Amino acid sequence: MILPIFFMLSFLLSSSSCNALDFCVADLKTPQGLAGYSCKKLELVTVDDFVFSGLHAGNTSNLIKAAVTPAFTAQFPGVNGLGISIARLDLAVGGVVPMHTHPDSSEIIVVIQGIIAAGFVSSANKVYFKTLKTGDIMVFPQGLLHFQINAGTTPALAYVSFSSPSPGVQILDFALFGNDLPSNIIEETIFLDDAQVKKLKGVLGGTGRQLDGDDDIKFKSELLIVVPKAIALPYELPNRFEPRFPGVNGLGISIARLDLAVGGVVPMHTHPDSSEIIVVIQGIIDAGFVSSANKVYFKTLKTGDIMVFPQGLLHFQINAGTTPALAYVSFSSPSPGVQILDFALFGNDLPSNIIEETIFLDDAQVKKLKGVLGGTG
Incomplete structure (x- = not known):
């Protein structure tokens, strides 16, 4: 009986000593490297580092009639090192997210409002294209050319999640x-x-x-x-x-x-x-x-x-x-x-x-x- 209790106590103690590895909130005052930002000191981390309230409607008065409002590491330090981030996508009538890639991330879009035509081209040169309606979801594999277009007669809104806290983007x-x-x-x-x-x-x-x-x-x-x-x-x-x-x-x-x-x-x-x-x-x-x-x-x-x-x-x-x-x-x-x-x-x-x-x-x-x-x- 004593031996199992000893092992359980050892596990709990070792787990409590590793809490700092649960997350690595970005210290935005340090340079960003390939692995992200350095960690903020644990004693300075608060719940506000894990909450972001800045995904407001973007300004679509531009050439492509579209706006992407990101919650990447630079805006939302809590995602640093966690392999995930999110952004808001606003598309005015006729709005387009031009052909682009994310070198460091796959992407999932969920349509909240409106109709969005979306697609990507695989490395085998096959086109995957779909008209998405409210509630529909589509995934775009990492590094492949893809696009989104407002295919309706009203503004469209979507949320886009990424498999990286800093997905990068290369607009063709x-x-x-x-x-x-x-x-x-x-x-x-x-x-x-x-x-x-x-x-x-x-x-x-x-x-x-x-x-x-x-x-x-x-x-x-x-x-x-x-x-x-x-x-x-x-x-x-x-x-x-x-x-x-x-x-x-x-x-x-x-x-x-x-x-x-x-x-x-x-x-x-x-x-x-x-x-x-x-x-x-x-x-x-x-x-x-x-x-x-x-x-x-x-x-x-x-x-x-x-x-x-x-x-x-x-x-x-x-x-x-x-x-x-x-x-x-x-x-x-x-x-x-x-x-x-x-x-x-x-x-x-x-x-x-x-x-x-x-x-x-x-x-x-x-x-x-x-x-x-x-x-x-």
Whole structure:
């Protein structure tokens, strides 16, 4: 009898000494790292750290007629380290949440009022689209392109939960056209023509600088909507590597060989489930990615150079030399997944009007790209 009581007391004492691990309320005065914020001192934590009353109606008087009011770590310190957060979504009539991804989170939406058309595109390029009514719920897997549109005649309201206290967001239009990503890079990696790119950069505040300094490789700026000859390789890249190399199963790593002929391009794409490292073995490769803060990180890589691309972010590689290029690409997952932007938008049955509303392309451009890439809609 004494022994069980001893073990029970030991368990209770050890549990009480670990109460500080129940939560880690963010100390917003400290820098935010990949793991979140440092913990607030336990003696300073109160119930108010776990309550948030700021999810008020947002201002939808803007270009997209939508407003997202977040309760992420920066607004709601109590969610720090807990793997969850929430936001309020207001959509005026005609309101749109443009095509976007959350690199660090899956998402669930519940419609409180109105009618919302919502959908996402999988790494297998399949479209999942549904018109949601009051009380309906839909989930959007981490890192995949998705959107929401007010499909009714009255304002819509929804609450959106995330599997991260800081989910991050990469809005496609701004990632491509709202920064200093060179126009010729965009034209080469997503096959839009020069006039369309400049028009969108004008609307969204981007610049169209040419490559300079270390990045002075010249590109043709008059690209037509034509798939380059070396583009077959990335479209054959498998979403799962285990069937080819069973030994990597469960080990959190895999690898691929990348061959780029002269003029070869790995188009703008993401890996929803993996970060990536490239090492150049032969040739010259222009590579870059766009962060969730809409900053462009671009570099011309030579033999022996290495570059890392964080999980879920748009990135690309281009043979910038006059000879074939070879690289090896490692992933932080045995099944990294791949979502190639052009095919996710134009190579399936995603309706043309949805594309036009969520990424602001005109009807003629969308139909032209669907024709080239085999899409319907």
